[in-house]
Amino acid sequence: MKFNLNDLVLKIPGRLKGKLPVEFNSFKVDSREIIKGDIFIAIRGSNFDGHDFAKDAIKNGAVGIVVEKEVRVPSHLFQYLVPVTSDFLIALGEYARKIxxxxxxxxxxxxxxxxxxxxxxxxxxxxxxxxxxxxxxxxxxxxxxxxxxxxxxxxxxxxxxxxxxxxxxxxxxxxxxxxxxxxxxxxxxxxxxxxxxxxxxxxxxxxxxxxxxxxxxxxxxxxxxxxxxxxxxxxxxxxxxxxxxxxxxxxxxxxxxxxxxxxxxxxxxxxxxxxxxxxxxxxxxxxxxxxxxxxxxxxxxxxxxxNFSPIKGRGEIVMLPKNIRIIDETYNSNPFSLKQSIKKMERHKDFLIVIVGDMLELGENSPKIHEEAGRTISSVKPDVLIAFGKYAEFLKKGAAVSGLKNIFDFSDKTDVINFLKTIAIPENSIIFIKGSRGMKMEEFVENIKERFENGKG
Missing domain, CATH: 3.40.1190.10 (Mur-like, catalytic domain)
Incomplete structure (x- = not known):
């Protein structure tokens, strides 16, 4: 069924100012993503207010806006005033699903x-x-x-x-x-x-x-x-x-x-x-x-x-010269996914480097959970373990208690990058990299790739 704006405004309470367009492209909540024909929904967040960007949305081609407070717009555009724009957004999705x-x-x-x-x-x-x-x-x-x-x-x-x-x-x-x-x-x-x-x-x-x-x-x-x-x-x-x-x-x-x-x-x-x-x-x-x-x-x-190919950052294998493989698990991490993904290294016979970043949003138990993660990683016996982040020292502690050697912990990303430049990466090595999204571990993947592309492997 075709989306009908007139039907939508009847279903979701609000006050219409101006005339609804006959056709529109889509809805957007980010003014930077607006293209000609879109409708902008001004969402209030904890650190931003979408109403501050309504003019930018109009400048980028919006044909109308959904707002909680009236905004000055050109006369040929509409605005729909609702009590809470985030509630409107959910009702919008519900309406679209029903039809x-x-x-x-x-x-x-x-x-x-x-x-x-x-x-x-x-x-x-x-x-x-x-x-x-x-x-x-x-x-x-x-x-x-x-x-x-x-x-x-x-x-x-x-x-x-x-x-x-x-x-x-x-x-x-x-x-x-x-x-x-x-x-x-x-x-x-x-x-x-x-x-x-x-x-x-x-x-x-x-x-x-x-x-x-x-x-x-x-x-x-x-x-x-x-x-x-x-x-x-x-x-x-x-x-x-x-x-x-x-x-x-x-x-x-x-x-x-x-x-x-x-x-x-x-x-x-x-x-x-x-x-x-x-x-x-x-x-x-x-x-x-x-x-x-x-x-x-x-x-x-x-x-x-x-023949499914793993998605970038979710177990993708990046091949480098000398049969060196990066296992790119950088998209995200939590205790469950780390434990499951590291298991594939249990039977490795090649030189193994593990680079692990913090797992975020774990609350007051973060130190304990990272210490346990260190013990989990030690079970696959990496030749080098690099821990990065606020909880790196706890991960190092867990791995060390389990008898692992060659463990290095860093709180600063630049220090990790500089350290990676100093370590030898032998032929046939495996480099396993994983961390929470906020740790941006993909930067280490790119750094290592660049090292080999520049002939400095």
């Missing part, structure tokens, strides 16, 4: 949302028209605008990442998306600064099931297994054990590929994949579970996923 004939698939988890979404899209597009959230777009500020854009695609299924940070976030996202199929990949210690502990994270994430007809769940996660019993909806479980609807097991793996056996409805299929690690393994099982529930043949889906 969309597509079915919605919502994916949440402490890690793996983007990879699972991309794998599921790869599988489903063989049979259906698919539209998906770009990148890691998954918040109540970004999803409403995505829902408007989704109307233009005439998709059969829309795949949406649904990320949370604090209590109440999932309530807003479910109101916007209301996924008929929900997927919960895992419950980790992400955002425990705001959600207290894993139980708080689980409580918030499980709200994704509140409007679902089917929920696809990782049975190997202890909290998912326990809490799913409280929900009386159709459930489909995936697992590395023999007690789920769809099961898989890793037969063999290296740092860049793995052989997996997947079982469903009594049939077993083996496949070699061009990626490796327990994180990818479970993301793949989640994506395959979506596929079989929507009528895709498992063997065909396995063929499609087998």
């Amino acid at each position: 969309n004939d597509a079915k919605f698939i919502g994916i949440t988890g402490s890690s793996g949302k983007t990879t699972t979404k991309e794998m599921a899209s790869l599988i489903l597009q063989e049979k259906y028209n698919i539209f998906k959230t770009p990148g890691n777009l998954n918040t109540d500020l970004s999803l409403p605008i995505f829902m408007v854009d989704a109307l233009k695609e005439k998709a059969d299924f829309v795949i949406v990442e649904m990320g949370i940070q604090k209590e109440g976030d999932m309530d807003k996202l479910v109101r916007i998306v209301e996924p008929q199929i929900s997927v919960i990949l895992n419950i980790g210690e992400s955002h425990v600064e705001f959600l207290k502990d894993r139980n708080g994270v689980a409580k918030e994430k499980f709200k994704i099931m509140s409007k679902s007809e089917l929920s696809i769940l990782n049975l190997d996660d202890d909290l998912i297994s326990k809490l799913s019993k409280n929900y009386n909806i159709k459930k489909f479980f995936f697992s590395a054990k023999e007690r789920a609807n769809l099961t898989g097991k890793i037969i063999s793996f290296s740092e860049n590929n793995m052989e997996v056996e997947v079982s469903y409805l009594g049939k077993k299929y083996k496949k070699i994949f061009s990626f490796s690690g327990f994180t990818f393994f479970y993301d793949m099982l989640g994506a395959l579970s979506i596929g079989v529930n929507l009528g895709l043949e498992l063997d065909e889906s396995l063929d499609l996923v087998s």
